[in-house]
Amino acid sequence: DQQVKQNSPSLSVQEGRISILNCDYTNSMFDYFLWYKKYPAEGPTFLISISSIKDKNEDGRFTVFLNKSAKHLSLHIVPSQPGDSAVYFCAASDAGKSTFGDGTTLTVKP
């Protein structure tokens, strides 16, 4: 029972272009959605979150969009930089407990 899914295992984009990472969920009880970034041999690092009552949250180059009717969220990174190359996890929270997707590996080519 995979409640949070990231259907694209990998994504490759050119430096300066937009990266769009997608995530789908099934549980309507989730009240917050989060994105984390993970480099090899390190723990995930929190990037940005969005409440279920909002449809957009922006922080610098990172914007998260939430479509509740479609149970879908996306992370936009613009412009993409080589240092953004990492594994990105989306997570959905219910009463403080986060359920994670299985990650998308983003490669940003110089």
Added chain:
Amino acid sequence: DTAVSQTPKYLVTQMGNDKSIKCEQNLGHDTMYWYKQDSKKFLKIMFSYNNKELIINETVPNRFSPKSPDKAHLNLHINSLELGDSAVYFCASSQEAERIGYTFGSGTRLTVV
């Protein structure tokens, strides 16, 4: 000045052994967690403690026992290790988990041979 530190970083041990992983956070957070990342890269919650009290206990074998001596520490003890326990174990802490997420440690790679 590591915020969430786990030790050891790597652990190789034989089946049937008992081992512990230690976790400490210096952020003053009230809640701590253990997550397991398996070979398919899923991060699955195992346990959560709030101020030394167990609040989340997912379907985890009884061989896994968390211990929180104080709110800055959450250790994980594993008895009778099995091959399937091989994974990366992440400790995390949070204060406002929904809004600002968890702070993770760098992980402990456990290999059972």
